[in-house]
Amino acid sequence: MTEPAADADMALWTPEQVCQALACRRSWLYDQVQAGRFPVIRLGRQLRFRPAEIATYLDTHTHVVASEPPPPGPARAPRRRRRPVHRADPPPT
Numbered sequence: 001m002t003e004p005a006a007d008a009d010m011a012l013w014t015p016e017q018v019c020q021a022l023a024c025r026r027s028w029l030y031d032q033v034q035a036g037r038f039p040v041i042r043l044g045r046q047l048r049f050r051p052a053e054i055a056t057y058l059d060t061h062t063h064v065v066a067s068e069p070p071p072p073g074p075a076r077a078p079r080r081r082r083r084p085v086h087r088a089d090p091p092p093t
Contacts, residue, residue: 012041012048021054 019026032038039053 011051013051013054015047015049018049018054022058 013021015026015029018024019029022029029038033040033047039049039057041048041050
């Protein structure tokens with residue numbers, strides 16, 4: 001039987017470790033946890049995270065950037081030019 005501390009599946013990360021791994025702010029992480037969008041384990045008031053669940057979260061929330069530019073949108077109508085304002089000559093002094 002293996003020791004629980006030596007088992008990689010049992011490893012838990014602190015919020016600081018998650019923020020360092022994701023290069024995110026602690027406030028963002030807490031907002032995601034509070035909204036129920038980020039997997040978390042609560043140990044009393046402490047938050048802990050499983051690295052495997054974080055990897056799964058990243059896999060499901062990864063957006064692929066298209067290599068081609070998006071198709072052009074609808075053509076815009078040309079802007080109308082303003083007519084120049086003709087001012088009267090200033091009164092003679």
